[in-house]
Amino acid sequence: MNAAEPQRAAGEAAQDLVLEIAGLEKTFNPGRSNAVPAISDLYLAVRPREFVSIIGPSGCGKSTLLRLVGGLIKPTGGELSVNGRTAGEARLNRDYGMVFQAAGLLDWRTALRNVELPLELMGWSKLRRRKRAKEMLELVDLGGFASHYPAELSGGMQQRVSIARALSFEPSLLLMDEPFGALDEMTREHMQAELLKIWRETATTVIFITHSIPEAVFLSTRVAVMSPRPARIAAELSIDLPERTPQTRDTEEFFRNVSLVRRTLRSVEGQ
Amino acid sequence: MADPSTTRRARARRTLIFAIFLVVLALLYTGYKAFGQAIDDTQRDWWVVGSFLPRSDDKNMPPVLDILAEFGEAPREGGTTIGRLTLDGALFTLREAAVGFAAGTIIGLAIAVVLLQSRRAERGVLPYVIASQTVPLIAIAPIVVVWGRTGLEFLPWEWQDWMSVSVIATYLTFFPVAVNGLRGLQSPSPEATELMQSYAASRRQVLRRLQLPASLPFLFPALRIAATASVVGAIVGEISAGVRGGLGRLILDFAGKYITGPERLYVAIIGACITGLVAVGVVAAAERLLLTRRGIVAQ
Ligand SMILES: Nc1ncnc2c1ncn2[C@@H]1O[C@H](COP(=O)(O)OP(=O)(O)OP(=O)(O)O)[C@@H](O)[C@H]1O
Ligand SMILES: [Mg+2]
Numbered sequence: 001m002n003a004a005e006p007q008r009a010a011g012e013a014a015q016d017l018v019l020e021i022a023g024l025e026k027t028f029n030p031g032r033s034n035a036v037p038a039i040s041d042l043y044l045a046v047r048p049r050e051f052v053s054i055i056g057p058s059g060c061g062k063s064t065l066l067r068l069v070g071g072l073i074k075p076t077g078g079e080l081s082v083n084g085r086t087a088g089e090a091r092l093n094r095d096y097g098m099v100f101q102a103a104g105l106l107d108w109r110t111a112l113r114n115v116e117l118p119l120e121l122m123g124w125s126k127l128r129r130r131k132r133a134k135e136m137l138e139l140v141d142l143g144g145f146a147s148h149y150p151a152e153l154s155g156g157m158q159q160r161v162s163i164a165r166a167l168s169f170e171p172s173l174l175l176m177d178e179p180f181g182a183l184d185e186m187t188r189e190h191m192q193a194e195l196l197k198i199w200r201e202t203a204t205t206v207i208f209i210t211h212s213i214p215e216a217v218f219l220s221t222r223v224a225v226m227s228p229r230p231a232r233i234a235a236e237l238s239i240d241l242p243e244r245t246p247q248t249r250d251t252e253e254f255f256r257n258v259s260l261v262r263r264t265l266r267s268v269e270g271q
Numbered sequence: 272m273a274d275p276s277t278t279r280r281a282r283a284r285r286t287l288i289f290a291i292f293l294v295v296l297a298l299l300y301t302g303y304k305a306f307g308q309a310i311d312d313t314q315r316d317w318w319v320v321g322s323f324l325p326r327s328d329d330k331n332m333p334p335v336l337d338i339l340a341e342f343g344e345a346p347r348e349g350g351t352t353i354g355r356l357t358l359d360g361a362l363f364t365l366r367e368a369a370v371g372f373a374a375g376t377i378i379g380l381a382i383a384v385v386l387l388q389s390r391r392a393e394r395g396v397l398p399y400v401i402a403s404q405t406v407p408l409i410a411i412a413p414i415v416v417v418w419g420r421t422g423l424e425f426l427p428w429e430w431q432d433w434m435s436v437s438v439i440a441t442y443l444t445f446f447p448v449a450v451n452g453l454r455g456l457q458s459p460s461p462e463a464t465e466l467m468q469s470y471a472a473s474r475r476q477v478l479r480r481l482q483l484p485a486s487l488p489f490l491f492p493a494l495r496i497a498a499t500a501s502v503v504g505a506i507v508g509e510i511s512a513g514v515r516g517g518l519g520r521l522i523l524d525f526a527g528k529y530i531t532g533p534e535r536l537y538v539a540i541i542g543a544c545i546t547g548l549v550a551v552g553v554v555a556a557a558e559r560l561l562l563t564r565r566g567i568v569a570q
Contacts, residue, residue: 106480
């Protein structure tokens with residue numbers, strides 16, 4: 001934890017940050033002939049209630065970054081702390097909710113029982129977790145589908161169940177890896193609106209990986225642009241939109257932000 | 272999810288198809304028999320065909336009705352009927368098979384769970400599991416029985432011969448369960464596994480909530496194979512180890528009297544088939560019970 005001191009001195013106290021990454025390194029198969037340097041010298045800080053999108057060239061290491069933050073894999077160097085803990089500790093403390101591109105629902109469980117799963121693992125009583133899971137399904141507008149099995153739900157509905165599941169235990173950090181990547185454009189826009197609503201209602205901090213620039217602009221308070229592999233954060237852009245409604249997508253303001261992000265991404269890729 | 276009336280209709284249709292199948296089988300049998308006999312009786316010139324094809328006179332192929340009548344026949348005047356003897360034998364064999372099947376399933380799953388823990392264990396042990404099945408059953412059956420009679424005094428209960436036959440059934444059962452079980456336990460996607468990790472699930476929780484339920488669709492085909500294998504294994508085990516009371520012994524006895532009364536052996540064979548079908552039927556019922564509640568209608 002000592003190496004985090006300079007960061008603290010440089011700005012906010014560590015408690016004020018949900019996520020603090022300094023000089024992060026990740027090399028797969030280190031020291032071997034097939035070594036892949038995926039992330040190198042990466043810095044990122046996220047404050048509570050922020051919505052940070054991460055965008056970057058394909059294969060640059062976005063998913064790797066998310067899995068490092070989630071404590072699913074270990075960094076080969078640098079500092080990473082979540083609410084002042086290491087990523088591994090934070091994972092054991094259930095600080096994260098994760099949503100992947102594939103909804104990853106258990107197909108032998110109903111929507112309701114899928115949302116209950118993390119609560120079950122955390123030892124909640126049946127009554128309490130059932131009540132919470134119902135509330136979460138209401139939140140994602142699937143109140144009427146509690147007893148449906150995943151095979152009976154559309155892709156968008158499955159992804160909403162997956163979001164409800166990730167939020168069910170009120171994690172302080174929601175990690176999303178291209179959650180809407182497999183959805184059609186209309187469903188996608190609908191889901192984005194829904195996610196923003198949930199984000200506002202639940203006061204969660206979100207780290208959101210996407211390939212879509214308009215999606216990043218529409219959702220985020222901040223967009224972090226990653227460089228090609230080995231990845232670092234090459235640029236960070238604050239997104240300032242007066243409001244975020246379906247109409248926002250057609251405003252001058254929105255287009256300006258989109259083209260700003262696009263130009264940044266292009267210049268980063270050209271480097 | 273399936274509507275109960277459609278399930279009932281589907282079941283009625285399956286029963287009907289099975290009945291038709293039995294009738295067709297009996298007709299084919301009778302038809303071939305009549306054909307063969309016609310060759311034998313009238314057309315001496317057909318001797319070429321006649322010597323190729325199995326004999327079809329009443330000694331070799333007793334008429335279907337005679338076989339059915341044999342169920343009610345008693346070998347000794349006023350004694351137990353053949354049908355009853357076969358039923359008793361079938362129940363005896365079914366018990367051996369069921370105990371062996373249960374033990375084999377538990378052992379097979381245990382092996383699968385152990386091999387799941389590391390790729391190295393899997394690579395190191397799996398070849399031996401496969402090699403275990405190349406040992407000829409007929410050779411080990413007498414060894415297991417003798418061993419059971421002499422070597423197991425330390426057990427709190429008295430070891431009986433039928434238990435040795437169960438061991439043989441276990442030996443045949445654990446293999447498909449271990450191999451398919453392992454594949455099933457490994458079937459969850461990396462995403463699902465990482466999600467469980469993100470909930471800080473323990474290894475045991477991952478096994479119970481994710482890997483075991485995910486393995487069921489892989490496990491049931493293996494269990495169906497294991498069910499027939501355990502019945503066949505029990506019969507073969509009884510025969511080669513000389514254990515009395517079951518279908519194996521009955522088949523041996525009836526085969527000895529084949530020249531004078533071939534119908535009996537046919538009755539015992541039918542009994543063995545039904546026993547195997549019952550074993551598979553129980554597994555299939557369990558499968559329907561466990562897997563239809565997944566939104567995808569199981570077969
Ligand atoms: N387990 C692993 N072993 C070796 N290399 C890996 C592993 N996981 C990822 N990589 C490599 O690390 C790099 C970054 O992968 P990552 O999945 O993080 O990219 P990404 O930015 O998420 O890509 P995409 O936009 O296509 O989702 C890739 O070159 C990939 O081949
Ligand atoms: Mg990725």
